[in-house]
Amino acid sequence: SSNVPVSQRPDYYPTRQNSFTILPRTDPVVWNKGCTDGPLTAAQIAQYEDEGYLIIRNFFNEEKIRILRADVKNIQRELEESLGGKDSVLSETVNLVTEPRSGRLRSIFAAHKHYEKVDKFTRHPILLNSVKQILADDVYIFQNRINFQEAFEGTGFYWHSDFETWHTEDGMPRIRAMSCVIFLDKNACQNGALMVIPGSHKLFFSCAGTAPDHNWETSLKLPQAYGVPSREQVTGIANKQGIKYCTGDPGTIILFDSNLMHGSHSNLSPWGRTNIFTVYNSITNKLIEPYTTTACRPEHLATRDPEMVQPIKSSL
Numbered sequence: 001s002s003n004v005p006v007s008q009r010p011d012y013y014p015t016r017q018n019s020f021t022i023l024p025r026t027d028p029v030v031w032n033k034g035c036t037d038g039p040l041t042a043a044q045i046a047q048y049e050d051e052g053y054l055i056i057r058n059f060f061n062e063e064k065i066r067i068l069r070a071d072v073k074n075i076q077r078e079l080e081e082s083l084g085g086k087d088s089v090l091s092e093t094v095n096l097v098t099e100p101r102s103g104r105l106r107s108i109f110a111a112h113k114h115y116e117k118v119d120k121f122t123r124h125p126i127l128l129n130s131v132k133q134i135l136a137d138d139v140y141i142f143q144n145r146i147n148f149q150e151a152f153e154g155t156g157f158y159w160h161s162d163f164e165t166w167h168t169e170d171g172m173p174r175i176r177a178m179s180c181v182i183f184l185d186k187n188a189c190q191n192g193a194l195m196v197i198p199g200s201h202k203l204f205f206s207c208a209g210t211a212p213d214h215n216w217e218t219s220l221k222l223p224q225a226y227g228v229p230s231r232e233q234v235t236g237i238a239n240k241q242g243i244k245y246c247t248g249d250p251g252t253i254i255l256f257d258s259n260l261m262h263g264s265h266s267n268l269s270p271w272g273r274t275n276i277f278t279v280y281n282s283i284t285n286k287l288i289e290p291y292t293t294t295a296c297r298p299e300h301l302a303t304r305d306p307e308m309v310q311p312i313k314s315s316l
């Protein structure tokens with residue numbers, strides 16, 4: 001529990017130490033093996049287990065996605081107008097991140113709390129049942145954001161495992177969270193589609209370097225400086241297991257393990273790439289005190305309020 005002094009808590013995934021090391025994953029990937037009670041087929045579950053991710057094409061109705069996209073782009077325009085080209089830096093109260101130079105909006109955090117339409121998509125019953133089929137537990141939304149990769153300007157994210165940050169900076173104890181990306185635009189190699197290293201979720205890449213408190217003020221804007229693997233580590237695993245692009249049409253979703261090594265490059269193409277990103281964490285994997293930093297990140301980055309997600313009644 002969070003009353004246990006930090007020094008006495010077991011840490012299965014020590015990181016931000018003085019060297020780069022590779023540790024075994026001590027948690028399962030599929031928490032309820034052989035569970036056929038859910039929307040995912042045995043083949044899909046096996047693929048998720050082996051590769052750490054699953055692409056489900058045209059999961060959402062194209063027309064409903066088109067409407068959601070139009071709303072989201074309007075929200076973006078209004079927010080950009082109100083920012084007036086100024087830089088936006090995350091804080092306890094600000095949930096917006098802009099691109100480092102252009103002032104274009106990059107992410108809106110906790111969008112599901114602000115926009116009912118976004119909220120609905122995150123509570124789609126078949127989506128939730130798919131998540132629960134793998135995590136074998138009730139879940140809450142740990143993080144939600146709209147990610148914009150603007151045409152010509154969107155900058156990428158360096159290789160990282162999300163869990164590494166969530167564990168050490170947020171105090172997420174075990175690897176029992178899943179991310180879901182909903183494509184509002186076509187995601188292609190040309191416009192910065194997510195890149196993953198299949199199977200990398202089975203290892204924990206312990207990273208060197210002690211992150212300062214308030215690392216999050218820059219880590220979501222500039223290239224992440226802490227909690228990134230070494231080039232040798234990336235080279236070693238990519239040579240063995242390859243790199244895949246997660247591409248698809250609007251309405252496609254990706255489900256991926258929170259410990260999967262992933263990244264994206266800048267969007268040099270004339271086509272924007274807007275996605276909704278939601279992290280579902282097991283209700284029994286609640287955050288404790290951060291392992292290496294002392295200040296907790298803001299609620300809109302890493303909620304400490306594990307309110308169980310309820311599926312919406314009407315289908316989308």
Ligand code: 6CS
Nearest residue numbers: 157160162165219220224
């Ligand atoms: O900070 C986060 O929660 C997420 N964003 C970045 C850039 N790295 C860690 C994690 O994926």
Ligand code: FE
Nearest residue numbers: 160161162262
């Ligand atoms: Fe990430």
